[in-house]
Amino acid sequence: MTDEHHGTEPPSEAALRIKAMEQVLIEKGLLEAGAVDTIVDIFEHQLGPKNGARVVARAWSDEAYHQRLMTDATAAILELGYSGFDGEYMVVCENTAEVHNVTVCTLCSCYPWPTLGLPPMWYKTAAYRSRVVIEPREVLKEFGLTIADDVEVRVWDSNNELRYLVLPMRPAGTDGWSEEQLAKLVTRDSMIGTGLPLTPEQLAAQEASA
Amino acid sequence: MTDFESQSLAEALDPCRQGSNLLAEGMDAPKFGEPWHAQVFGLAFALSKAGHFTRDTWVDTFSKEIKANPQRPDETSEDAYYRQWATALFELLESLDMMNDAEMAEAVEAWRRSFLHTEHGKPIVFRRDLPKPDYDHVHHHHHHAPAEPPKPVAVSEAI
Numbered sequence: 001m002t003d004e005h006h007g008t009e010p011p012s013e014a015a016l017r018i019k020a021m022e023q024v025l026i027e028k029g030l031l032e033a034g035a036v037d038t039i040v041d042i043f044e045h046q047l048g049p050k051n052g053a054r055v056v057a058r059a060w061s062d063e064a065y066h067q068r069l070m071t072d073a074t075a076a077i078l079e080l081g082y083s084g085f086d087g088e089y090m091v092v093c094e095n096t097a098e099v100h101n102v103t104v105c106t107l108c109s110c111y112p113w114p115t116l117g118l119p120p121m122w123y124k125t126a127a128y129r130s131r132v133v134i135e136p137r138e139v140l141k142e143f144g145l146t147i148a149d150d151v152e153v154r155v156w157d158s159n160n161e162l163r164y165l166v167l168p169m170r171p172a173g174t175d176g177w178s179e180e181q182l183a184k185l186v187t188r189d190s191m192i193g194t195g196l197p198l199t200p201e202q203l204a205a206q207e208a209s210a
Numbered sequence: 211m212t213d214f215e216s217q218s219l220a221e222a223l224d225p226c227r228q229g230s231n232l233l234a235e236g237m238d239a240p241k242f243g244e245p246w247h248a249q250v251f252g253l254a255f256a257l258s259k260a261g262h263f264t265r266d267t268w269v270d271t272f273s274k275e276i277k278a279n280p281q282r283p284d285e286t287s288e289d290a291y292y293r294q295w296a297t298a299l300f301e302l303l304e305s306l307d308m309m310n311d312a313e314m315a316e317a318v319e320a321w322r323r324s325f326l327h328t329e330h331g332k333p334i335v336f337r338r339d340l341p342k343p344d345y346d347h348v349h350h351h352h353h354h355a356p357a358e359p360p361k362p363v364a365v366s367e368a369i
Contacts, residue, residue, distance in 0.1 A: 006329070006330075007325070007326040007327060007328065007329070007330065007343075008325045008326065008328045008329070008330050008331075008332075008334060009325065010321070010322045010325035010326060011245075011246070011325070012246075013318070014246060014292075014293070014296060015244070015245070015246035016318045016321050016322060017296065017300070017314065017318055018246045018249045018250045018253065018296060019246075019249070019317075019318075019321050019336075020313075020314055020317030020318045020320075020321055021250075021253060021299070021300065021303065021309065021314070021317075022249065022253055023317050023320075023321070023336055024309050024313050024314070024317050025253075025257070025303075025308065025309065028308070028309075030257075030260070030262065030308055031253075031256060031257065031260065032256075032260070035252075035256040035259075035260070036249055036252040036253050036256050037252070038252075038256075039251075039252040039255045039256050039259075040242075040248045040249065040251070040252040043248075043251070043252070044241070044242070044248070088265065107269060107273035107276075108269060108272045108273040108276055109291070110269065118240050118241075118242075119240075120240050121223055121240065121287055121288050121291075122219045122222070122223055122287075124287060124291050125217075125219060125222035125223060125281075125287045126215050126217075126222065126276075126280060126281060127215060127216070127217040127218065127219050127221070127222035128219055128222070130215040130216075131215070131216070139219070142218060142219050142220070143219075159269065160265045160266050160268070160269040161265075161266075
């Protein structure tokens with residue numbers, strides 16, 4: 001029995017263990033106080049698919065940037081102010097009429113944090129990590145994405161040094177669109193390869209219902 | 211035993227909520243489900259950034275733990291992921307002589323007491339000098355029941 005007038009109910013054992021780790025490491029001088037909060041804040045507020053969408057929209061509207069992105073993605077992404085924590089290299093895989101790219105981390109959950117933020121839960125499941133390599137077309141169908149038989153599906157396995165970002169094809173009907181407009185079409189899944197960018201019609205419908 | 215590697219993605223995400231559209235997470239980056247998920251995630255990054263281990267070592271340790279202790283039938287994939295992350299991180303700290311089991315147990319108990327000794331709503335200040343709470347005495351002004359050990363209760367919402 002606990003009495004709500006006294007004391008604070010401790011969080012779960014799992015939560016207490018994490019607090020304990022941080023506490024002990026700070027006491028030993030191995031970790032700076034506040035270092036964890038800083039990183040969490042960056043992940044919660046600064047990193048996310050909006051960064052990747054800017055990269056994609058720039059590549060769609062600026063051919064010189066597109067070239068730099070394909071030659072040295074890490075540097076081109078840094079031009080927009082996005083970089084990793086530990087100097088992992090970014091590689092951009094470009095979708096074409098012949099090739100559809102999909103990214104995965106078969107070992108754990110390596111992900112292009114600077115451009116996409118935290119990975120979605122499904123990205124970390126054993127099912128996605130193993131099945132997307134074995135039967136990518138079937139997995140894509142679970143996302144509602146059917147890739148035509150004459151289009152090759154290429155799966156890229158991220159690791160601790162290399163992170164992949166998919167550059168989707170620019171949707172039709174977007175001639176003359178500004179970079180800001182284009183960025184609104186870019187979805188997170190389209191940069192992982194499990195989705196496509198929105199069409200102008202889908203965007204209009206989404207904005208109408210919002 | 212469930213073969214997690216052959217499941218559909220919706221099943222893998224949550225064995226209890228099969229069929230619902232779990233893949234539609236929206237356009238935004240997912241948020242952390244519980245505060246400790248954020249803390250343990252940030253802790254590994256902060257320590258590798260501070261140079262205590264390389265990302266290489268981290269990926270190696272974490273992927274071994276994922277393989278050794280996969281998702282259990284009673285867990286969501288998110289529960290499993292952060293359990294694996296936390297276990298891998300502590301194992302790595304132990305192997306690097308940065309922290310051991312005894313230090314963990316002491317600090318966990320000190321945190322628990324710090325919570326129990328703080329009036330609800332007040333900020334929790336970590337203290338190592340708190341006595342073992344006499345739950346019967348602390349929580350009840352009149353003795354009417356035998357003392358019961360405290361039961362840890364998660365205060366955060368399950369996702």
